[in-house]
Amino acid sequence: MWNKAFTFTSTILLVLMLLTSATPIASEWPWGSEGEPYPWLNYLKSLTSDRGIVLRIVTRHESSILSLTKQLFLNSPVARELGINDIQFLYVAAESWPDYITRAKSLGTPIDIAWGGGPTLFNNIYSMGFIQELGGSIHPAHYAILYELSKIPDRVAGAETFRVDESGNIVWIGASVSSFGFTVNKDVLNRYGVPVPRKWADLASPQYARYLPYIHIVGIADPTMSTSNTRIFEIILQAKGWEEGWRILTLLAANAIIYSGSGDVRDAVIRGDLGIGTTIDFYGYMAMNTNPACEYIIPTNESIVNADPIALLKDSRYPVHAVAFIAWVMSEFGGQQVWLDREINRLPINPRVFDTPGGQGRPDLYQALQSIQQTGGIAFNETLSTQWVDAVVNYFKATLVNAHDDLTPAWAQIANAYLQGRISKDWYEYLVWYISRPLSFTDPLTNETVTFSLEYAIRISPYLTQASIQGTLRRTWEDLSRQRYREALSLLQQALIGAPVPTTTPTTTPSTETSPTETPTTTPEPTTPESPTDTTATNNATSPQTQQETGGGVPFSVIILVAVVAVIVAYFFLRGRKV
Numbered sequence: 001m002w003n004k005a006f007t008f009t010s011t012i013l014l015v016l017m018l019l020t021s022a023t024p025i026a027s028e029w030p031w032g033s034e035g036e037p038y039p040w041l042n043y044l045k046s047l048t049s050d051r052g053i054v055l056r057i058v059t060r061h062e063s064s065i066l067s068l069t070k071q072l073f074l075n076s077p078v079a080r081e082l083g084i085n086d087i088q089f090l091y092v093a094a095e096s097w098p099d100y101i102t103r104a105k106s107l108g109t110p111i112d113i114a115w116g117g118g119p120t121l122f123n124n125i126y127s128m129g130f131i132q133e134l135g136g137s138i139h140p141a142h143y144a145i146l147y148e149l150s151k152i153p154d155r156v157a158g159a160e161t162f163r164v165d166e167s168g169n170i171v172w173i174g175a176s177v178s179s180f181g182f183t184v185n186k187d188v189l190n191r192y193g194v195p196v197p198r199k200w201a202d203l204a205s206p207q208y209a210r211y212l213p214y215i216h217i218v219g220i221a222d223p224t225m226s227t228s229n230t231r232i233f234e235i236i237l238q239a240k241g242w243e244e245g246w247r248i249l250t251l252l253a254a255n256a257i258i259y260s261g262s263g264d265v266r267d268a269v270i271r272g273d274l275g276i277g278t279t280i281d282f283y284g285y286m287a288m289n290t291n292p293a294c295e296y297i298i299p300t301n302e303s304i305v306n307a308d309p310i311a312l313l314k315d316s317r318y319p320v321h322a323v324a325f326i327a328w329v330m331s332e333f334g335g336q337q338v339w340l341d342r343e344i345n346r347l348p349i350n351p352r353v354f355d356t357p358g359g360q361g362r363p364d365l366y367q368a369l370q371s372i373q374q375t376g377g378i379a380f381n382e383t384l385s386t387q388w389v390d391a392v393v394n395y396f397k398a399t400l401v402n403a404h405d406d407l408t409p410a411w412a413q414i415a416n417a418y419l420q421g422r423i424s425k426d427w428y429e430y431l432v433w434y435i436s437r438p439l440s441f442t443d444p445l446t447n448e449t450v451t452f453s454l455e456y457a458i459r460i461s462p463y464l465t466q467a468s469i470q471g472t473l474r475r476t477w478e479d480l481s482r483q484r485y486r487e488a489l490s491l492l493q494q495a496l497i498g499a500p501v502p503t504t505t506p507t508t509t510p511s512t513e514t515s516p517t518e519t520p521t522t523t524p525e526p527t528t529p530e531s532p533t534d535t536t537a538t539n540n541a542t543s544p545q546t547q548q549e550t551g552g553g554v555p556f557s558v559i560i561l562v563a564v565v566a567v568i569v570a571y572f573f574l575r576g577r578k579v
Contacts, residue, residue, distance in 0.1 A: 030136075030143055037333035040144035041081055041324070047141050048320040051083025055318065055325055056109065058090045058097060060117035060227055062263055065346075066091075069329075069338050078328045084321055094121050094227045095393070098465075101130050101313065110315035112322040115175065115329070117227045120234075120385045122172045122309040123163070127386070132314040133169035141323040142170075145312075148330035149173055151350050157305035157373040159380075161349060174307020175329050176282075176339055177347040179372045180232050181298040183266065183284040185291065188275035192217060197276060199299045200236045204251030206415035206428075208276070213412045216257035217275040219265045222401050223393045226262040228280040230393055231306065234385055237392065239302045239378045242454045243438065250436035252278075253400035254411035269294060285345035285368065301376035307349060332356055340365065347372070390464040391457035398477035399439065406485040410435065414492055427495040430502065435488050439480050444472045452477075 031043035059066065066089045073079050073087065092100045094117055104111050114125065125131060134142045149170070152161050162173040182203065184196055194207050194217060208217045221229040236252075237245035257274070259265050265277035270287045279287075284296025310329055316322045329335030332353040339346035340358045347369045353359040354366050400407060414435075418428040438452040445463065450456050464470045491502075 029147055030140060037331065038078055038328070040147055040327060041078055044141055044144055044320055044324050045081055048082075048318075050318060050321070053082070053084045053318050053321045054086045054088060055084060055113065055321060056088045056090060056104070056111045057113040057115055057325075058092050058100060058111050058313075059115045060091070060094060060121070061089075061115065063091075064341075064343050065116075065338060068341055068344065069335060072338065073325065073328060073335070076328060076334060078324050078334070082321055082324050084324070087325075093225065094230075095224060095390075097121065097125055098128055098130070101125070101315070105315045110317050111313055112316040112318060113310065113325060114313055115310045116308055118178075118231055118306055119163070119172075119309060119382055120231070120389050121227055122311055123382060123386045124389070126163075126171050126311075130313055130315075131171055132312045132316070132319070133165055133167075133171060134173075134312065135167075135169040138169065139319065139323075141320045144323055144327040145170070145173065145330070148327045148350070151332070151352055152330070153351070156307065156349070156369075157375070158377060159305040159307055161307045163309075172309035172311040173326070173330065174349045175310040175335065176308045177349050177369065177372070178228075178306045178308050179281040179298050179347075179375070180228065180235055180303050180306070181279065181281065181284065181296060182276055183269050183279045183287045183294055183296050184276050185269050185272055185274065185287075185293050186295065187293040188217065188269075188272050192275065194275065196295075196297075198297065200239065200252075200302055201248055203255065203276065203278075204248045205255075206419055208255040209412055209415035210419065212255070212415070213408050216255070218252065218256040219259060219268050219274040219277040220252065220256045221259050221262040221265050221278070223396050224401075225260050228262045228283075229265075229278055230389065231280075231304075232278050233396060234389065234392060235302070235304055235378065235380065238380055238384070246438060247432065247436040249396065250400060250407075251411065251432065253396075253404065254407050254435075258401055258404055281368070281372070282339075282344065282346040285365070286343070289342055289345060298372065298375050302378060303375070304377045304380040305372055332359070384458075388454070388457040388461055391452075391461040394464050394470060394474055395452060395457070395477055398474040399481040402474070402478045403481045403485065406482045407435070410485040410488045410492075413489065417492060417496065423492070423495040424501075426501045431488055431491060431495070434491065435485060439477060439484075441473075441476050441480055444469055444476075 029039070031039055034040075034042065061069075070087050070089070074084070078084075090100070090111065097114070097117075101111050101114075114122065114131070122131070132138075134145055136143045136146065149162065152174075155161060156174075156177050157179075159177075160174075161177075163171040165171055182197065186196065189196055192211065192215075194210065195202070195205075197203055197205075203218060211217065223230040223233055233249055236248055239245070240248055257268075259268070262279060262283060265274070266279055266283040266287055268274040269277040269279075270291045272291075272293075279296070281296060281298070284294070287294035288296060310326055312319065312322050312326060327334075330350060332348075332350050333356065336348045336350045336353040337356070337358050338344060339348045340353065340362045345365065347365060348354075348359075351369075354362070359366070414423075414428065414431045417423045418425075423431075440449060440451045442448070443450045443456075443460070445460070460469075460473070464473070495501075
């Protein structure tokens, strides 16, 4: 009796799931049974008579991706049949997207699509109301995107491949997959006799300061110019905790030459100007293809995988044509082919591309995609990233980029004095703490003295879009950090003459991963830094996985489904008892 009840219940469940599915099953697509490569194309043609279209796309992708995309798309049947004559790619700094999108609309030249730049950027512009949610009930053209989305796994290496809102509508969809790490040139590292790094903390090692300030072995990009390096710095903060994270970031920046863009970092590693550069994965693969001495390294259990988004903007003048471009980008016969180019080397989000002739010619990318799914990572909190990113970027810019010409000389003298045995380990750790601890300053909102804590970063971040507050804080942070780096040199002179270590001590001991093994008696025992996702400051920061799976609440259809199943089970259970 129970087996019959279970079979009947399962059948009801299946029927209800199909009825309540947000995405139609294959036979229910509005274009019927038309086959690949673009079964939705004739359907989209029927929805608009506009032709001679120029699409405008704001992007963070580099020129090699954009030029190949433009060439392939404009020569595709999608562009020809829908009368899309051109694409204008608008390469805009991430922090300027809101103003740029708003201004374009006011000038009568609205932007149709946003493409590339990472989940945090897209979550930000969605929260500001720029992104159009996707769903067949919103606009029938959206079914073309939902069709291509049905080919994509929900998650890759634990990372969400798309985001949904509280109503279950799609907000953005990943067009490719990215991991984050560093690319090394082993010839350079061998030349200078320094080790190959394996973890983020290794990049803060005094070993890489041996030749400073004249020769830099490490390179990073300015986070105000590079969304990939911004994400790397956030990963370090979330993986290591706030204070330990800023210690690593400070010494990493002190070790590094800072470039305006991440592409410049990649090129410097390929040329042999650098031994180590912080890069997104496809820059690493590109370096490996160009120079056999290069290797891309993902810090084990310390990184994440991202889906790099594409989204339809609300003010698009040609939403059907914009949908066609997005669907083409996601198709294994269309834009997914771009990632296979040996000058680009990105990981496709649509695994079916590896079944095409082009995909079968890139077993290395297929293996790379499999490998990242086996590499452990951190549970990156996208909500927290959205809450703190503006503060993190501006603080990094002021204290580590703008004040770099004071930071690196001070660090070079501290590191080399320690490596040469001229100062004790206690003094070394004290000086490291001194230059890297979060600043205390006057808050322009309250005129009270505050510390740049995680809680403060979350509180001040929304106000940093205001030029006056951003400018005030950047100047304050830069001035205080420059003063601190100069004071560190005075403290170093005391250390060199044998003065005792000051009694002011750090609240947490710097990690022993990049410093000597003993803990100084003047500092407390090290504690394991808590992940920002566990702090009380982020008690409202629901993880992205939970957000996606629940959609911000239980859908009504699910409640109905559960109720029906409960009634059926109860019926058969009671009937069985009577028998």
